[in-house]
Amino acid sequence: MTTLISGTAGVTFPAGGVGNPAGAVVGTTDTQTLTNKTLTSPTLTTPNIDSAQIPTVSGTAPLYMCRAWVNFNGTGTVAIRSSGNVTSITDNGVGDYTVNFTTAMPDANYSSVASCSPSAGPNQRVVVMNFAGTSNTISAPTSSACRFSTSALAATADVEYVHFAAFR
Amino acid sequence: MNQRIIFPTDDGVAIIVPAPECGLTIEEIAAKDVPAGKPYKIVDVADIPTDRTFRNAWEYT
Numbered sequence A: 001m002t003t004l005i006s007g008t009a010g011v012t013f014p015a016g017g018v019g020n021p022a023g024a025v026v027g028t029t030d031t032q033t034l035t036n037k038t039l040t041s042p043t044l045t046t047p048n049i050d051s052a053q054i055p056t057v058s059g060t061a062p063l064y065m066c067r068a069w070v071n072f073n074g075t076g077t078v079a080i081r082s083s084g085n086v087t088s089i090t091d092n093g094v095g096d097y098t099v100n101f102t103t104a105m106p107d108a109n110y111s112s113v114a115s116c117s118p119s120a121g122p123n124q125r126v127v128v129m130n131f132a133g134t135s136n137t138i139s140a141p142t143s144s145a146c147r148f149s150t151s152a153l154a155a156t157a158d159v160e161y162v163h164f165a166a167f168r
Numbered sequence B: 001m002n003q004r005i006i007f008p009t010d011d012g013v014a015i016i017v018p019a020p021e022c023g024l025t026i027e028e029i030a031a032k033d034v035p036a037g038k039p040y041k042i043v044d045v046a047d048i049p050t051d052r053t054f055r056n057a058w059e060y061t
Helices: B026-033
Strands: A004-006 A010-012 A066-073 A079-084 A086-093 A096-101 A111-116 A126-129 A145-151 A162-167 B003-009 B012-018 B041-044
Touching (some): A066 A086, A079 A086, A111 A126, A111 A145
Antiparallel strands (some): A086 B012, A096 A145, B003 B041
């Protein structure tokens, strides 16, 4: 098949040819949707991925992403080093913190993990999740915040490196 | 962010430490993260003691 150029009919591309591919042509407007297409090594510039479930690169188990995280210093001038989806932490007292999420979790049934450094020397510190160390009471997580304490053997204690992450 | 939000609690005083990357103003953080109905103050970080030896004895005035 050849491309026909006519003085009266203009240019005619053969069906299925380079200039007239078979099927719908997409990508000509901003609102067109690609469905069931395979993209090989695509570069996505600031994509907005709505789903929390993303295929894995190996195996078939799904990935469930971290929904909020924070790294902060719990000693001296308590300060956040870096974070994601966290507006603030609340310093409730010695070794007693609440992480406040920027965008709330779907519910309070997320899984939260935290870790911390020891104090100077080999003095161990542990993290006790969902615990208000200042009042020695359980603190149930909410969709918007999670409270936990860093503790020595018998009492809450401030530590220099505190890390928290929430998964859902 | 060199500011903090303080509010009273049953056990003393709580201090809200803003996340530098959150994109909210200190007033927006206060509106969002201070428990409903609690009075609060926005203070300079320099006004918060760095010696936390008696942290649990701090009071909101």
